[in-house]
Amino acid sequence: MGHGWEGVVLKLMRGRDFTFTVTGAEQVTDTFRRVHLTDGGLLAATGGAHPTMRVRVWFEQGGKPHQRGYTLVDPDPEAGTFSLEFALHDGPASNWARGAKAGDTVDATLQGTGFTLPEPRPGRLFVIGDAASLPAVNSLLDAVPETPATVWFETVHASDERLPFRVDPDHHTLHLVPRRDAGAHLVAEVKAALPKLLGADSSDAYVWIACDTSTTRTLAAYVRKELRLPRDRVQALGYWRP
Numbered sequence: 001m002g003h004g005w006e007g008v009v010l011k012l013m014r015g016r017d018f019t020f021t022v023t024g025a026e027q028v029t030d031t032f033r034r035v036h037l038t039d040g041g042l043l044a045a046t047g048g049a050h051p052t053m054r055v056r057v058w059f060e061q062g063g064k065p066h067q068r069g070y071t072l073v074d075p076d077p078e079a080g081t082f083s084l085e086f087a088l089h090d091g092p093a094s095n096w097a098r099g100a101k102a103g104d105t106v107d108a109t110l111q112g113t114g115f116t117l118p119e120p121r122p123g124r125l126f127v128i129g130d131a132a133s134l135p136a137v138n139s140l141l142d143a144v145p146e147t148p149a150t151v152w153f154e155t156v157h158a159s160d161e162r163l164p165f166r167v168d169p170d171h172h173t174l175h176l177v178p179r180r181d182a183g184a185h186l187v188a189e190v191k192a193a194l195p196k197l198l199g200a201d202s203s204d205a206y207v208w209i210a211c212d213t214s215t216t217r218t219l220a221a222y223v224r225k226e227l228r229l230p231r232d233r234v235q236a237l238g239y240w241r242p
């Protein structure tokens with residue numbers, strides 16, 4: 001983790017621009033693509049990476065730049081490389097990823113990324129995400145590999161069951177939940193299970209939520225207000241707008 005997550009966060013607050021170069025790409029499923037890149041000096045400038053670290057990437061479409069958030073996958077500060085994983089739909093970022101090939105370049109700004117687990121460290125993780133947040137979910141599980149985690153993952157396509165989940169059956173429980181009623185089914189599943197899993201003493205729990213904006217807002221309000229988890233034990237950020 002280089003100079004530690006906090007050091008990375010401080011350096012990133014300034015916001016900096018980099019150009020990434022594609023070195024290759026893999027079609028992981030029909031709707032999920034991994035693109036390998038060199039980092040244009042990003043990881044040397046930040047002194048490393050932190051879990052869930054994201055960049056704001058600029059994609060051209062219709063003659064205009066569009067900025068979209070993407071999560072670093074397997075950042076390697078020594079090699080100056082990482083990958084980006086794209087949940088594909090219709091949009092400037094997805095369209096760029098579909099055609100990405102070695103030699104292509106893309107610009108990115110580093111701003112506003114950051115992540116710290118609360119102290120004392122959580123004894124249990126509860127994670128709610130989908131294909132867009134899978135890279136962040138995986139980086140979180142990688143950061144604390146022995147911490148028991150329950151993951152609810154919203155699926156849209158049949159092939160989502162074959163996505164590259166970094167779950168270890170010894171420590172992690174993965175629930176695949178089909179997206180229905182614009183996320184309401186996921187909310188219902190979490191509400192049905194989470195209180196029982198938290199039990200009477202939730203002081204060792206940490207809840208991390210990144211789904212579409214409205215589902216994220218609903219779940220974050222539920223966990224904070226109804227289940228009364230303290231603010232520093234809940235991290236929630238909407239990853240995409242339906």
Ligand SMILES: Cc1cc2nc3c(=O)[nH]c(=O)nc-3n(C[C@H](O)[C@H](O)[C@H](O)COP(=O)(O)OP(=O)(O)OC[C@H]3O[C@@H](n4cnc5c(N)ncnc54)[C@H](O)[C@@H]3O)c2cc1C
Binds near residue numbers: 068237
């Ligand atoms: C901090 C952060 C990190 C992120 N990391 C990643 C990442 O690593 N990988 C990743 O794939 N995404 C990630 N996202 C989400 C990504 O930025 C959005 O999905 C973005 O909208 C995609 O841009 P686009 O140009 O492809 O589509 P847009 O032009 O934004 O949207 C086009 C259409 O597609 C729909 N749409 C957009 N995203 C999704 C989606 N995920 N599922 C279904 N429909 C969608 C929109 O509602 C719209 O109708 C992250 C977001 C944040 C905030």
